[in-house]
Amino acid sequence: MDNSAQENKDRGKKGRKLHALRHAMRHSLTYLILIFGALLAVIPFIWMLSTSVMSLPEATGIRFFPSEIHLENYVNAWEEAQFAEYFWNSVQITLITLTGQITFSVLAAYAFARIDFPGRDLIFGIMLATMMIPAMVLIIPNFLLVTWLGRIGPIPWINNWPALTVPFMGSVFSIFLLRQFFAQVPDELFDAAQIDGAGHLRFLTTVVLPLAKAPLMVIIVLSFMGSWNALAWPMLVTNSPEWRPIAVGLLNFIDEAGQQINMMMAGAVITIIPILILYFFTQKQFTESIARSGLKG
Amino acid sequence: MQQAVGSVERAQRETPPIGWLQKMLPGSRQRRIREYLTGYLMIFPASLLIFMFGIFPVGFALFVSLHKWRLRRGDFIGITNYVKAVDSLAYVLLFAMGIGAILGAVLFLRKVIQSATERSEKPWLLAIPGFFHAAGLIAFVRWTVLLLPEVLDIAQKIIGVEKTQELFYRLLGEAFKVDHVLSAFYQFLLLTALAVIAGFIASRIWRHPRNLQYQAQLAIVWLATILGVFLLWFTYSEAVRAYQISLEAGTQIAIWPQVITIGSGVLLIVAAWFVWRSAEGQPTNRGFIFRLLGAIMMLVAGWILIAVLPPVIAAGDKDLWSGLKVTAFYSLGTVPFQLAISLFLAVLLFQKLTGSEAFRMMFFLPYVTPYVASAVVFRQMFSIRPQAPVNQLLKALGFDTLRWIQEPEGIFTLIAEGLGFALPEWAAGPSLALVVIMIYSVWVYVGYDTVIYLAGLGNISTELIEAAEIDGAGRWEVFRHIIFPLLSPTTYFLSLIAIIGTFKAFAHIWVMRHELALGTVDTFSVTIFLEFFDKVRYGYASALAFVLFAIILSLTFINNKIQGSRVFYG
Numbered sequence: 001m002d003n004s005a006q007e008n009k010d011r012g013k014k015g016r017k018l019h020a021l022r023h024a025m026r027h028s029l030t031y032l033i034l035i036f037g038a039l040l041a042v043i044p045f046i047w048m049l050s051t052s053v054m055s056l057p058e059a060t061g062i063r064f065f066p067s068e069i070h071l072e073n074y075v076n077a078w079e080e081a082q083f084a085e086y087f088w089n090s091v092q093i094t095l096i097t098l099t100g101q102i103t104f105s106v107l108a109a110y111a112f113a114r115i116d117f118p119g120r121d122l123i124f125g126i127m128l129a130t131m132m133i134p135a136m137v138l139i140i141p142n143f144l145l146v147t148w149l150g151r152i153g154p155i156p157w158i159n160n161w162p163a164l165t166v167p168f169m170g171s172v173f174s175i176f177l178l179r180q181f182f183a184q185v186p187d188e189l190f191d192a193a194q195i196d197g198a199g200h201l202r203f204l205t206t207v208v209l210p211l212a213k214a215p216l217m218v219i220i221v222l223s224f225m226g227s228w229n230a231l232a233w234p235m236l237v238t239n240s241p242e243w244r245p246i247a248v249g250l251l252n253f254i255d256e257a258g259q260q261i262n263m264m265m266a267g268a269v270i271t272i273i274p275i276l277i278l279y280f281f282t283q284k285q286f287t288e289s290i291a292r293s294g295l296k297g
Numbered sequence: 298m299q300q301a302v303g304s305v306e307r308a309q310r311e312t313p314p315i316g317w318l319q320k321m322l323p324g325s326r327q328r329r330i331r332e333y334l335t336g337y338l339m340i341f342p343a344s345l346l347i348f349m350f351g352i353f354p355v356g357f358a359l360f361v362s363l364h365k366w367r368l369r370r371g372d373f374i375g376i377t378n379y380v381k382a383v384d385s386l387a388y389v390l391l392f393a394m395g396i397g398a399i400l401g402a403v404l405f406l407r408k409v410i411q412s413a414t415e416r417s418e419k420p421w422l423l424a425i426p427g428f429f430h431a432a433g434l435i436a437f438v439r440w441t442v443l444l445l446p447e448v449l450d451i452a453q454k455i456i457g458v459e460k461t462q463e464l465f466y467r468l469l470g471e472a473f474k475v476d477h478v479l480s481a482f483y484q485f486l487l488l489t490a491l492a493v494i495a496g497f498i499a500s501r502i503w504r505h506p507r508n509l510q511y512q513a514q515l516a517i518v519w520l521a522t523i524l525g526v527f528l529l530w531f532t533y534s535e536a537v538r539a540y541q542i543s544l545e546a547g548t549q550i551a552i553w554p555q556v557i558t559i560g561s562g563v564l565l566i567v568a569a570w571f572v573w574r575s576a577e578g579q580p581t582n583r584g585f586i587f588r589l590l591g592a593i594m595m596l597v598a599g600w601i602l603i604a605v606l607p608p609v610i611a612a613g614d615k616d617l618w619s620g621l622k623v624t625a626f627y628s629l630g631t632v633p634f635q636l637a638i639s640l641f642l643a644v645l646l647f648q649k650l651t652g653s654e655a656f657r658m659m660f661f662l663p664y665v666t667p668y669v670a671s672a673v674v675f676r677q678m679f680s681i682r683p684q685a686p687v688n689q690l691l692k693a694l695g696f697d698t699l700r701w702i703q704e705p706e707g708i709f710t711l712i713a714e715g716l717g718f719a720l721p722e723w724a725a726g727p728s729l730a731l732v733v734i735m736i737y738s739v740w741v742y743v744g745y746d747t748v749i750y751l752a753g754l755g756n757i758s759t760e761l762i763e764a765a766e767i768d769g770a771g772r773w774e775v776f777r778h779i780i781f782p783l784l785s786p787t788t789y790f791l792s793l794i795a796i797i798g799t800f801k802a803f804a805h806i807w808v809m810r811h812e813l814a815l816g817t818v819d820t821f822s823v824t825i826f827l828e829f830f831d832k833v834r835y836g837y838a839s840a841l842a843f844v845l846f847a848i849i850l851s852l853t854f855i856n857n858k859i860q861g862s863r864v865f866y867g
Contacts, residue, residue: 108343117336141357170346
């Protein structure tokens with residue numbers, strides 16, 4: 001009896017050891033695959049960074065890592081290649097778009113969620129249907145429209161901020177997202193606010209908005225990415241550096257720079273950095289907001 | 298706007314506080330109207346912008362696509378742009394749309410009749426106000442279509458003159474007062490007045506809560522009927538015009554035979570589907586087999602009739618055809634790979650290993666990066682220079698360097714050449730330049746798909762997996778029979794997004810396309826943009842954009858049908 005129990009125990013120990021070994025092996029294979037995948041994902045970034053601090057002969061040569069670090073590439077790109085201007089243009093465009101988009105979307109989403117008016121569902125349905133329309137259908141008429149508006153209006157639209165921002169201020173997706181959120185705010189809160197004498201706008205700004213940080217964050221992230229990614233539209237409506245956003249600036253620079261790969265990469269790094277900062281600081285919300293939207297370009 | 302809302306709100310605050318109960322009391326009507334106004338004011342700015350830059354442009358694009366339009370508006374040329382793009386298929390589709398509108402009207406009318414007889418109501422006289430509603434709406438559309446070019450021309454008239462508000466208002470007033478515009482406007486006013494009067498009288502004669510609903514439904518029936526008849530007439534007149542032109546040029550065209558063969562082919566296939574469905578319900582084997590055979594014969598006959606379609610489309614624009622081919626290659630070369638890789642990675646990451654957060658972050662990095670920047674990096678890594686990183690890698694592995702983004706030659710041809718034999722042209726496959734773009738796309742989207750798959754995996758109950766493991770299922774069996782089927786909604790969602798995405802793909806292809814790749818990387822969206830941006834053919838580019846829209850819509854529709862039958866929602 002004793003003997004067999006001892007045997008069993010031994011076998012159990014052995015088995016556990018074997019199991020642990022197998023476990024480790026299995027995991028080491030998993031790690032191997034994951035590290036390989038992560039390398040593939042990151043290598044272009046490493047190459048970009050290392051090339052961006054090379055001297056020109058090294059950048060066009062076969063080195064992967066620089067022999068000495070030339071940070072002046074960044075200074076050159078920032079000042080001479082006008083990346084400073086492009087960068088601030090993009091920042092301004094993003095801020096103007098965001099301000100308009102958030103104000104208008106919050107107002108509309110609140111009305112769609114909490115005010116009963118005739119035709120509400122019809123209007124909302126038509127808005128949702130417009131999300132199906134591909135951008136290529138809209139780009140030509142919108143270009144004509146914006147040109148026309150600039151000709152007849154007090155300020156030009158082409159080569160100016162209105163063409164780059166105003167068409168993006170009415171965002172169906174933002175309205176949809178906020179509406180879903182506002183509809184969940186309990187009615188009791190509104191009744192209480194109304195008894196205290198607060199109207200819709202007061203209720204919206206003091207009660208609902210402070211609760212809506214999460215969906216607002218989603219909108220900020222997406223519209224930030226949207227204006228940093230936009231290429232076709234800004235290419236059409238800007239033809240001078242004055243209001244050219246950074247993506248178009250980078251593309252233009254590549255056409256002019258010829259073989260100055262180090263400068264190109266410095267420009268690419270400057271383009272990427274703001275998004276990366278936003279990503280690293282708000283990693284979780286950032287990932288979630290994109291996962292929830294299913295949208296990019 | 299802000300102020301306006303503020304004042305409404307202030308007005309509201311001045312009224313004594315109310316509870317919901319008091320809504321029933323007198324004065325509630327006033328309050329309700331104030332509530333409506335607040336709602337309309339709050340949605341006004343966003344709705345205006347969405348209408349201006351999201352809804353109106355669709356009609357405007359349609360308008361542009363029916364014109365010869367290069368920088369400025371030229372003549373109205375009907376569907377010539379569409380015929381140039383897809384040849385006689387344009388007539389077939391227009392004809393089908395006309396038939397579809399009439400069919401839709403009939404089906405909708407049947408539904409209305411059914412629901413009316415169920416309630417034993419007879420709303421048929423309401424067809425009269427319904428007709429006027431529909432006619433008023435059509436008159437409004439006609440007026441805007443006539444007004445639009447006059448208003449657009451203001452921008453031309455204003456060039457070189459000092460821009461003042463008065464001048465603009467004067468020109469705008471003139472645009473409204475052009476003879477045919479004005480008469481269209483009076484027609485619209487008259488019909489609207491008639492509609493209002495008829496609607497009002499009808500609601501007085503037959504006081505019924507569903508009166509207005511019936512009026513609206515019957516108006517929709519009228520609208521669809523009129524639209525259908527108009528489309529059929531338009532098809533007819535366009536075809537007649539095309540016949541006349543070809544007669545003068547002494548060439549032969551065959552629009553009507555093509556319309557009839559393709560149309561009846563489609564009809565046969567639809568009918569075959571219905572017969573097939575009814576076969577499933579047959580109690581006897583003989584009935585089942587007969588119906589099945591009938592369905593198969595109809596299907597074959599339908600396909601034979603539709604077989605004229607490819608030569609018809611091939612007679613259309615070569616650029617469009619090659620754009621579609623490139624897009625198909627691009628879809629096939631990216632979507633399956635990116636889904637497979639990301640599913641694999643997601644399953645690995647889901648084991649909650651230490652550091653899986655860090656891995657997820659790194660995989661997601663390419664997706665976060667702005668397209669233009671990462672595409673620029675890829676463009677340099679896959680450059681033709683022998684010192685470029687990828688060519689260096691090839692050299693280190695003992696291969697010859699390649700031309701990558703500048704190589705128009707097909708990938709299979711290149712592989713076959715490397716192995717020492719030649720391939721026929723049809724087997725060339727996507728060009729090497731396109732393969733680089735495919736690699737880039739997979740690199741970008743794997744991170745996104747992984748994150749979505751991880752979310753999907755999080756929704757699978759662990760009990761199910763544990764139960765299977767207790768029953769002795771191995772890792773592969775668990776994956777094959779539990780995880781994969783339960784993830785099918787996610788896979789469906791991702792593949793739909795990815796396929797539609799390949800049709801919309803633009804920015805990264807634009808950055809990575811090289812003149813020397815000879816247009817072998819120009820997907821459909823890029824083709825449209827080139828037509829617009831480089832060749833300045835606005836009308837034709839708009840027509841192509843609508844072809845793209847039609848393709849995306851039908852892809853979504855087909856996907857929805859498949860989703861119904863194949864996706865398992867647990």
